[in-house]
Amino acid sequence: MHATTARHTASPSRRSIHTPQRALTLCAALALLVSTSAFARDRHDPAIDASLANGLRPTVLQSNAALPKWSLQARMAEHHVPGVAIAVLRDGKLVHSAGYGAREAGARSGVDADTLFSVGSVSKVVTAATTLRLASEGKLALDQDINTYLRSWKVPATPTVPAPKLTLRMLMSHTGGLGVHGFADYLPGEPLSTLLQTLDGTAPAKNKPIRLVHTPGERSDYSGGGVMVEQQVLEDVTGQSLDAIARAQVFDPLGMQRSRYTDPQPDTDNIAKAHDGEGALTALPRGWQSFPEQAASGLWTSASDMAAFVAALTASYRGQGNFLPRPIATDMMTEVSPSWHGLGPRLDGAGQTRIFHHGGSNDSYRAWIEGYLETGDGLVILTNGENGAELAAEIRNALSDAMGHGVNPPVRTVGLDLRDTRYADYAGIFERDENIPMDQRRALADFFDIPALQVKVANGEVRVGMAGAPRDGQVLPLSPNRFVSPDIDGLQIEFLRDAGGKVSVLTVVHGEGRARYVRKP
Incomplete structure (x- = not known):
């Protein structure tokens, strides 16, 4: 069965941005050291290793079918995905972080927990956390008309919405009524759009103008365009680039030393290169695309860094960390009606099975993050192949089974004679x-x-x-x-x-x- 969903494309950096280095206080430096030591090294958990050796499976199984017990290695070959990085949290602590396969097909460069991947729309959750950190400092209000913040650009009126009033809560929950679901990638050598060109859909931007298509607040409509408006709010309020803001608000406090909203340079070390559906290297000669729509889809990060991020969100929600004040973390993890989203992540379940999650999908990279809000458990899956979403779903099934919360059990069909x-x-x-x-x-x-x-x-x-x-x-x-x-x-x-x-x-x-x-x- 096929839905009419557009692809969740994303995009990282565009312009060369000078990012001033902030002097770290002693406390911040100590926090960075602790975070780095906790999340920077490859490590293996025997139960997770066993699940990846023979626990991958589909979600839907025929009534009489045995669990296939696929291995990660076999499924990577089946889906033509050269490289994968996986991290797993238990009670907020990193128990497993490792890489599998190659950064580049046919090369001997192995993936590890610090390998840099494009993570597509997972970027939106990090952008949301950046916004919420500024809100916690009183620099932004979630329910204030964003036109009071915007200086470089304003949300255009439409015949049906002559005086648009949008808020950050709407933008982060995809209830703002703005269009442009996702964005196309840019190949090496293609000119990259600026933020204003993206907002107005003018060349070299590849998207339509970001404009209202619904009355704000009336419905859920996933909008990467809305997150780009959020980026413009952040940059207009602070006078800094998104990468600089995120570094000060998220990357440095959490020790996410590999993470960035700007394009990696050609000499960047330990980067997972892009591969097509047949597993062949693409986006040559450099080996990866560009994603100028930074806030929506432009984050480059590692499994270790994303594990630190997921751990920080769950700890804040549980009142065990101070990355976000607990009331703001609770708002982040509460659905904004009528959306599936809270303030950034998607949300499912209740009680011990309450989870937040988000996927990412650029042309040649697929990513998944998931956090268990009541237990502090979580997982991160990063891939460097066009078919990575199918593989990531099977890995998620294996990890969910190993973690034992019953969040994602196999769905078994029943035997019916539908010729009746x-x-x-x-x-x-x-x-x-x-x-x-x-x-x-x-x-x-x-x-x-x-x-x-x-x-x-x-x-x-x-x-x-x-x-x-x-x-x-x-x-x-x-x-x-x-x-x-x-x-x-x-x-x-x-x-x-x-x-x-x-x-x-x-x-x-x-x-x-x-x-x-x-x-x-």
Whole structure:
């Protein structure tokens, strides 16, 4: 099954920015030393090693299928991903951080926990933390009209929103109503856009202008464009580049010595190079793309650095750290209705299974971070291949199983004879019920914004796709009337048979989100 989601592209640096070095106080220097010693070395945990040796698996399994017990090495080869870096936290402490494979296909340069990777949209969470640190110092207010902060650029009015009022809370939670989902990468030698060119969509920027497409606050619509407006707020308020602000607010306090929002130089050591879907080196001659949309997708970092970041967020939330004041950390980790996001990260679960997470996806790099808010556990997965998202999902499954919280268990289908005529009336065209409030649709209003679905039942399969489109996908039974998509993680479809025996409604379910579709007469 295929949704209409645009790719979460990202972008790092653009201009050569002079970053002034801040003098560290003795306390800051000691904090940096402690953080560096805690998070800088490769280390191995036997349980994690075992899970990576024979614990990778898909999310959806057939009813009678045994767990495949894939090895990381075998799946890297299957997905043509040359290099991976993985870090795992237990109770806020780093227990595993290591690299696997090569920084460059065919070379002998191995990945380690300090290898530099592009992390795509994971950048947004670090940008959000930068903003929240400034808010904790009283330099920004989360619910103030951002036009009072902006000096270099203003949010343009539209016919439907003649006097736009957006806030940082809206920008970080993707409820601001701005467009431009993601950004295209730039190859070596291509001219890079400035921040203002990105905001206005003027050459050499590759994106459309960042403009309002919805009334602010009315719906969830993932917007890398909105995060670029957040960057402009940060730079206008401080008079510094994003890289300088993040270094002072995040990188230096947490000892993230490898992290940067600017392009690595060609002589940068220990960098994971970019690879295409066949595992071949790309973006030559340098070996990696540029991402001028820094706040949205331009962060370069390492598994060790990101582990320190995840640990700092969970510690702040638990009242065990002072990176963020606990009330602000709690705000960060609370959904902003009607979004799936808090202030930066996405959020799922409740109680001991409450997690924050975010993925990143540039052309040749895929990344994933996840933190367990009640326990302080967490994980980081960085890859340097176009197919890294599929691999990262399998690694996440293995790590989740090893950590034992039951957050991401395998979903087993059931055996149904879908050739039975009782399932024939699932077929048809179902139109979305627009009366369902956005706070119930949540993320489905964004990544599954499909006005009508077509269901086909034939050859023992149920297939679902966008009405009128040639592509569809098989959904697999979890019960006689509930089906799961193997293509879209966590997406399920339920056919509702009423008291008269008719199926006139189906619901699409993703986490806490619900969308209702009614059979077209």
